[in-house]
Amino acid sequence: MGRRVELEGWESRVREIRQHRGLSQAELARRSGLSRQALSAIEAGRYLPNVAVALRLAQVLSCRVEDLFPVRAPSRLLEAEWPLRAGLIQPGALRVCLGRVGGRWIAWPLHEMWGFHIAADGRVVEGGRPGRVQVALLIPPSMLERTLFIGGCNPALALLAAHLEERFPAYRLRWIPMNSRSALQALARGELHIAGTHLWDPVRGEDNLPAVRRALAGRPVAVFAMARWVEGVMLPPGNPGRIRRLQDLTRPDLRIIGREGGAGSQRVLVWQLRREGIPASALPGLRWQARDHLTVAAALAARMADAGPGVLPVARAFGLAFLPLAESRYDLVIPEELLGTPEVEAFLEVLSSRRFREELEAIGGFDPRPAGTLVARLSRLYTRSKGGK
The missing domain is CATH 3.40.190.290 (D-Maltodextrin-Binding Protein; domain 2)
Known part of the structure; x- marks a missing residue:
């Protein structure tokens, strides 16, 4: 059928397209010749199907294989200054908003209560030079300007x-x-x-x-x-x-x-x-x-x-x-x-x-x-x- 994976660089949109077509999971599994357990794993991104299974799913759902399993654009990295009094850097999990102030990129952390109301512009992936961080962008860079x-x-x-x-x-x-x-x-x-x-x-x-x-x-x-x-x-x-x-x-x-x-x-x-x-x-x-x-x-x-x-x-x-x-x-x-x-x-x-x-x-x-x-x-x-x- 396929192999167990973490879909790095890929995502599964099978559930989204199935629901848009008005099909139950059981009905799609039947039409595609799959068990519900297998289809559930594919929808959850735990299994990447082989070519034959992917083609059958695309045929039943009247779409292209690349619509079901689109390739994620690689994360862009941007180095930004960390505000001096914004708190400790926590690499790997910190959400930030980004902007350019006087030609300098600034990354403000989205923390505490107010951070739940704003979608992050990026995520800190590692500390950069002293006072700076590396941020993986989650939005187009043009929006930051x-x-x-x-x-x-x-x-x-x-x-x-x-x-x-x-x-x-x-x-x-x-x-x-x-x-x-x-x-x-x-x-x-x-x-x-x-x-x-x-x-x-x-x-x-x-x-x-x-x-x-x-x-x-x-x-x-x-x-x-x-x-x-x-x-x-x-x-x-x-x-x-x-x-x-x-x-x-x-x-x-x-x-x-x-x-x-x-x-x-x-x-x-x-x-x-x-x-x-x-x-x-x-x-x-x-x-x-x-x-x-x-x-x-x-x-x-x-x-x-x-x-x-x-x-x-x-x-x-x-x-x-x-x-x-x-x-x-x-x-x-x-x-x-x-x-x-x-x-x-x-x-x-x-x-x-x-x-x-x-x-x-x-x-x-x-x-x-x-x-x-x-x-x-x-x-x-x-x-x-x-x-x-």
């Missing part, structure tokens, strides 16, 4: 990506979840095209621009608003701990989740505690820090913790109680050299579109009116504010 990477903590960045790809199918936007400071640092290292940030500066009373100036070290960038939102403390549904003010967070019976120092919501909480004379060390914290807003919200919804810093849209999405502390603006930082490129022009058109603003408003907790507004252009020598050219 039309990819934008955006880093940030705002879950609505995934929604923005969906709107871009729906309206402009030629382009792809890949959201890389990370806190605001990490996003600015990754942009400075040339690992992202766009960084999202909500780092309020309490000393200057200004959203984001002081942090952008520090992180980008004078690199010319344009800063666009995405939305305004309220920052504060997220609490379990119904607020069972009866937390009404910041002083309540110091109760020793509470479990408080913290965020990394580079997280905007954590900075707001620490600053507001300081204003009220409460040291952050007075909060009875858990031993681990959450990476993002969604992790904090999930822990609170499951009653694994009693409070944690966050933002109103995420609290509403999870049905959480919320203690508001401050309002801030979420901005998107784009290097000047990317302005005017077709993919960034498409991105800005979607960002400022009425449909995207309406969907942000429907989520709740966002003020989407500023979406797409140019906040500032920061150059090496000076700043041009709204409307500056």
